[in-house]
Amino acid sequence: MSQTLAMTVNGRAVSVTVDDPEMPLLYALRNDLGLTGPHYGCGLGQCGACTVHVDGVAARSCQLPVGAMAGKRITTLEGLGTAGKPHPVQAAFIAEQAVQCGYCANGMIMESASFLAQTPKPTEAQVREALASNICRCGTQPRVVRAVLRAAAQA
Amino acid sequence: MDGMQLSRRGLFGTGGALVVSFALGGAKPAAAWTEKPVALEQVDSFLAIDAQGRVTTYVGKVDLGTGLRTGFAQIAADELDVPMTAVSVVEGDTALTPDQGPTYGSLGIQIGGVQLRQAAATARALLVAEAASRFGLPAETLRTEDGAAIAPDGRRIAYAALVGGKAFSRAVDPGATIKPPEARKVVGKPVPRVDIPDKVMGRFAYVHDLKLPGMLHGRAVRPPAMGAVAEAVDAASVAGIPGIVKVVHEKGFVGVVAKTEWAAIKAQAALKVRWSAWAGLPEQAKLWEHVRATPVAQRQVTSEKGDPATAIKGAATTLSASYDFAIHTHGSMGPSCAVAEFKDGRLTVWTASQATHNLRKQLALMLGQPVEQVRCIYQEGAGCYGRNGHEDAAADAVLLAKAVGKPVRVQWMRAEEHGWDPKGPPTLIDLRAGLDAQGKVVGWESEAFIPKGAGGNVDLVAAELGGLPRENLLSPGNIVHNLAVPYGFPAVRTTCLRLESTPFRPSWIRTPGRMQNTYASEAFLDELAAAAGKDPLQFRLENLDDPRGREVLERCARLANWQARPSPQRDQSGEILRGRGVTYVKYELVRTYVAGVAEVEVNRRTGEIRVTEFFCTHDCGQIINPDAVTAQIEGNVVSTLSRTLKEELTFDRGTVTSLDWASYRTITFPEVPKITVELIDRPAEKPWGAGEPAAAIVPSAVSNAVYDATGVRLRSVPFSPAKVRAALQGA
Numbered sequence: 001m002s003q004t005l006a007m008t009v010n011g012r013a014v015s016v017t018v019d020d021p022e023m024p025l026l027y028a029l030r031n032d033l034g035l036t037g038p039h040y041g042c043g044l045g046q047c048g049a050c051t052v053h054v055d056g057v058a059a060r061s062c063q064l065p066v067g068a069m070a071g072k073r074i075t076t077l078e079g080l081g082t083a084g085k086p087h088p089v090q091a092a093f094i095a096e097q098a099v100q101c102g103y104c105a106n107g108m109i110m111e112s113a114s115f116l117a118q119t120p121k122p123t124e125a126q127v128r129e130a131l132a133s134n135i136c137r138c139g140t141q142p143r144v145v146r147a148v149l150r151a152a153a154q155a
Numbered sequence: 156m157d158g159m160q161l162s163r164r165g166l167f168g169t170g171g172a173l174v175v176s177f178a179l180g181g182a183k184p185a186a187a188w189t190e191k192p193v194a195l196e197q198v199d200s201f202l203a204i205d206a207q208g209r210v211t212t213y214v215g216k217v218d219l220g221t222g223l224r225t226g227f228a229q230i231a232a233d234e235l236d237v238p239m240t241a242v243s244v245v246e247g248d249t250a251l252t253p254d255q256g257p258t259y260g261s262l263g264i265q266i267g268g269v270q271l272r273q274a275a276a277t278a279r280a281l282l283v284a285e286a287a288s289r290f291g292l293p294a295e296t297l298r299t300e301d302g303a304a305i306a307p308d309g310r311r312i313a314y315a316a317l318v319g320g321k322a323f324s325r326a327v328d329p330g331a332t333i334k335p336p337e338a339r340k341v342v343g344k345p346v347p348r349v350d351i352p353d354k355v356m357g358r359f360a361y362v363h364d365l366k367l368p369g370m371l372h373g374r375a376v377r378p379p380a381m382g383a384v385a386e387a388v389d390a391a392s393v394a395g396i397p398g399i400v401k402v403v404h405e406k407g408f409v410g411v412v413a414k415t416e417w418a419a420i421k422a423q424a425a426l427k428v429r430w431s432a433w434a435g436l437p438e439q440a441k442l443w444e445h446v447r448a449t450p451v452a453q454r455q456v457t458s459e460k461g462d463p464a465t466a467i468k469g470a471a472t473t474l475s476a477s478y479d480f481a482i483h484t485h486g487s488m489g490p491s492c493a494v495a496e497f498k499d500g501r502l503t504v505w506t507a508s509q510a511t512h513n514l515r516k517q518l519a520l521m522l523g524q525p526v527e528q529v530r531c532i533y534q535e536g537a538g539c540y541g542r543n544g545h546e547d548a549a550a551d552a553v554l555l556a557k558a559v560g561k562p563v564r565v566q567w568m569r570a571e572e573h574g575w576d577p578k579g580p581p582t583l584i585d586l587r588a589g590l591d592a593q594g595k596v597v598g599w600e601s602e603a604f605i606p607k608g609a610g611g612n613v614d615l616v617a618a619e620l621g622g623l624p625r626e627n628l629l630s631p632g633n634i635v636h637n638l639a640v641p642y643g644f645p646a647v648r649t650t651c652l653r654l655e656s657t658p659f660r661p662s663w664i665r666t667p668g669r670m671q672n673t674y675a676s677e678a679f680l681d682e683l684a685a686a687a688g689k690d691p692l693q694f695r696l697e698n699l700d701d702p703r704g705r706e707v708l709e710r711c712a713r714l715a716n717w718q719a720r721p722s723p724q725r726d727q728s729g730e731i732l733r734g735r736g737v738t739y740v741k742y743e744l745v746r747t748y749v750a751g752v753a754e755v756e757v758n759r760r761t762g763e764i765r766v767t768e769f770f771c772t773h774d775c776g777q778i779i780n781p782d783a784v785t786a787q788i789e790g791n792v793v794s795t796l797s798r799t800l801k802e803e804l805t806f807d808r809g810t811v812t813s814l815d816w817a818s819y820r821t822i823t824f825p826e827v828p829k830i831t832v833e834l835i836d837r838p839a840e841k842p843w844g845a846g847e848p849a850a851a852i853v854p855s856a857v858s859n860a861v862y863d864a865t866g867v868r869l870r871s872v873p874f875s876p877a878k879v880r881a882a883l884q885g886a
Contacts, residue, residue, distance in 0.1 A: 002397075004640070019397045019398070020397075025419075029220075031415065035357075036360070039363065040489070040490065041537075042815060044569060044815055046815060048363030048814055049488060049489065076357065077356070078357040081356065086356065090753045093351070094351055096351055097348060097782055097786065099351045099354050101489075101537050101538030102355075103220075103355055103487075104488050106357065107357065110797055129526075131822045133823075134818060134824070135488065137487065137540070138220055138538040138788030138794070138795075139789055139792065139794075140790065141822075142793070142827060142830055147582055
C-alpha cells in the first residue's frame with residue numbers, strides 16, 4: 001500500500017510516494033528526487049557518506065525511515081550553498097583542495113557545516129572529534145581538518 | 156617533423172575526427188557507437204580539436220580520484236599551447252580511448268601522461284607545419300600561443316581554422332619536441348583540480364548516480380560460504396515485494412531485479428536459497444602456518460650477488476626474523492557499482508573500473524560474445540586503490556541485464572564490498588643477515604611467501620559462481636618488487652616463493668608487494684642497525700651510493716630534525732614512550748625515491764600506538780602538479796597508517812566475517828598525524844609515479860619508531876594494541 005509523504009527538501013515543498021515507509025530517506029533523495037549528493041556508503045550509519053541535515057542537524061539518511069520524514073525540513077549537499085554563494089565549508093573545501101575521489105566529501109561537508117553551526121570557533125581537536133565517525137579512504141583527513149578550520153576562521 | 160612538406164589539403168584528413176565534448180567530470184552520455192582511432196600510435200587516438208578550438212583528449216588511464224584528469228589537462232594545455240579551460244578529458248571509454256593499460260602501478264602520469272604529451276607535441280608540430288605552409292614561412296619561425304600559430308609579423312591562425320573538426324591522420328612522432336621546463340605555463344604548477352567544485356557542490360555525476368531510461372535495479376545474492384553452490388532458489392519467497400521483476404538463477408549465479416533499488420535490496424535479503432555446505436578456508440588463527448605449508452609453484456630469485464649463505468654463516472653477528480602482513484580488503488567508500496545495457500545485440504557497461512579495456516575482454520569472454528560487441532565506459536566511482544569490486548559489479552549487472560532485457564544498475568551492499576572484493580593476499584617474509592665485527596652487513600637473504608601470478612585480470616565473481624568462461628588465473632598484481640634491496644651489500648639473495656594458492660581471490664591494493672617487501676626489509680635493516688649499535692639513518696647512508704636516494708634521506712632527516720643516535724632511546728620510564736623511525740624506498744629500484752620519518756608515542760599500559768608526526772621527502776622526477784602529488788603522499792601516509800595499525804580481514808572457515816566498518820577498523824580523524832611533505836622537483840627529468848611509492852615506507856617507519864621508543868620490535872601487521880602489549884610483556 002503506497003503512501004505519499006510531504007516534506008521540505010532544499011527549501012522546496014516536495015512529496016514522495018513510497019510503498020514502504022521503512023525505506024531509508026537516502027533512496028528517496030537519490031532515486032525519487034534526483035538528489036545524488038548524499039551517497040550510499042554502508043547503510044549502517046558507520047561511514048557518514050549519506051549525511052543530510054534534518055531540521056538543521058546532521059543525520060545519516062541511510063538510517064532514517066522515509067516514513068518518519070513527513071513534515072521535516074531536509075537539506076542535502078545540493079541545497080547547502082549555491083554556485084554563486086557556496087556555503088563557507090564548501091568554499092573552504094575548494095580552497096584547501098580537500099577532496100580526492102569525493103565520495104565521502106558529502107558527509108564531511110554536511111557534518112562539518114552542522115558542527116560549525118553549533119561550535120563556531122572550534123579547536124583542531126574538536127574538529128577531529130566531530131568527524132571521528134566519518135570515514136575517508138583516500139586520506140584527505142589532513143586537508144578536511146584544515147578546511148573546516150578555515151571555514152570557522154572565515155565565518 | 157623536419158622536412159615534412161604537405162599540401163594544404165593533404166595535411167589533415169577530411170573524414171573528420173570524432174569530437175565528443177563533455178564538461179570535465181560531467182556524466183557521460185550514452186554516445187552512439189562510433190568508429191574513432193584508438194591505436195596507441197595515432198595522434199587522433201589521443202586528441203581532437205573541434206571547430207571552436209576546443210581540445211578533447213582521450214586517455215585510457217582514468218582518474219580514480221587522484222587528480223589525473225587535471226594532470227592530463229595540464230599536460231595537453233601546455234604542450235599544445237591552449238588554455239586549460241579549452242581542454243576536456245575523456246577517460247577509459249573503450250570505443251574512444253587508446254588502451255594505455257590499467258590505471259595501476261603509479262603509471263597514470265608516467266605512462267599515460269607521457270604518451271598523451273607526445274601525441275600533443277606531435278599535434279602541435281603538425282599545426283605549426285600547416286600554419287607555416289599557409290603563411291609561406293619556415294615552420295621554425297612560427298610560435299604558438301593561446302590556441303593559435305603566430306608568424307613573426309604577428310599574423311595568427313587559430314588551431315580551429317587549421318584543423319577544426321578534422322582528423323590529424325598522422326602517427327605520433329616519438330621525436331616531436333617536448334616543451335622545455337622554462338616554457339611550461341601550467342605543468343609544474345599547483346593548478347586546482349578541475350573536479351573538486353562539482354564534487355563539493357553535489358553536482359558531480361559518479362557511476363553510482365547514473366540513471367538510464369527504463370533502468371532497473373539489480374542485486375546479486377551471494378552464498379553464505381564463499382564456495383557454496385545454490386541448489387534451489389525459491390522465487391516465491393520474494394514475490395510479495397512490490398516492484399520485483401525477476402529472480403535470476405543461472406548455475407551458481409543468483410540475483411534479483413526490481414523496479415526500485417529498495418525493492419532489490421529487500422529481495423536480496425529475503426530471497427530463500429538452499430546452499431551447499433562449504434568450509435574451504437584455513438583457520439584464521441593458523442593463517443601463517445597455512446601460508447608456510449602452501450605448495451610452492453615457483454622459486455623466483457629477484458636479486459643475487461655473491462654467496463650470502465656462507466657470508467652469514469661466518470658472520471660475527473647473525474640475525475634472522477619473520478615478518479607478516481595481514482590480509483586486507485580494499486574497503487572502498489562507495490560499494491562497487493555498474494550499469495549494463497544490451498541494445499541491438501551490443502553491450503554497453505558504465506563502470507568505475509581502473510581497467511575498462513581489460514574488463515571489456517573479460518565480459519566478452521564471460522558472455523561468449525565478440526569483444527567488438529562490448530563497450531565499457533569509465534565513469535568515476537568512489538576511490539579505487541587497485542582492482543576492487545567494480546569489475547565484479549559490472550559482471551553482475553551484465554548477467555542481470557541480459558536476463559531481463561533492460562538496463563540494470565547494480566550497487567553492492569557494504570557487506571558484499573567487504574566480503575567479496577578481491578583481497579590483498581597474506582604476506583610472510585623471512586629474513587637473515589650477518590654483520591662483521593665492525594657492524595657492516597656481510598650478507599643478506601630473504602624469502603617472501605606470496606601467491607603466484609602477476610597483474611593480469613582478476614576473474615569476475617559472477618563468472619566464477621556461474622561457471623561461466625574465465626581465465627582462471629591468480630592475479631595478485633606485480634608483487635615481487637622491492638624484495639631486492641637498494642643497498643650495496645656484498646652478498647645478497649632475495650627470493651619470492653610463489654605459492655600455488657592463497658585463501659582469498661587475490662588482487663592488488665595500493666602498493667602491492669612493494670609495501671609488504673619494503674616493510675620487512677626496512678624494519679629488518681633497522682634490526683641490523685641496532686645490533687651494530689649504529690644510528691639507523693647513518694647505517695642506511697653507509698650502504699647507499701645512489702645520490703638521489705641519499706638526498707631524500709638526508710633531506711628528510713633535516714625535515715624531521717633527526718638526532719643521530721642508536722635505537723632504542725634510553726628513557727624507558729613512564730607510561731608513554733616516545734620514539735622515531737626512519738625508512739627509505741627506491742620504488743621498484745628504478746624510479747620514485749621516498750624517505751620517511753615517523754614519530755610515535757607508545758602507551759605501555761594499553762599497547763596503543765599514536766603516530767604524532769610523519770615526515771616525508773619525495774622525488775618522483777618531474778612534477779606535473781605539486782599539490783596533487785602532496786595530496787597523494789598525504790593519502791598514502793594516512794591510508795597506510797590505517798592498514799599498519801588497524802586493518803585486518805577476519806574470517807571463519809566459510810567466509811569473511813569483517814563485513815562492516817565496525818569489524819574492519821580503519822583510521823579515524825583523531826588518529827591522523829601531522830604530516831609534513833617535502834617535494835623534490837626535477838623539471839628536466841621524466842615524471843615518475845606518485846600514487847603509491849610513499850605508501851611503501853609507512854609500515855617500516857612505524858615499526859622502527861616503536862622499536863626506538865620501546866626496544867620491542869613489531870613484526871606483524873597490523874600493530875594492534877594486543878600485539879604491542881604481548882610484545883612488551885615478552886621483552
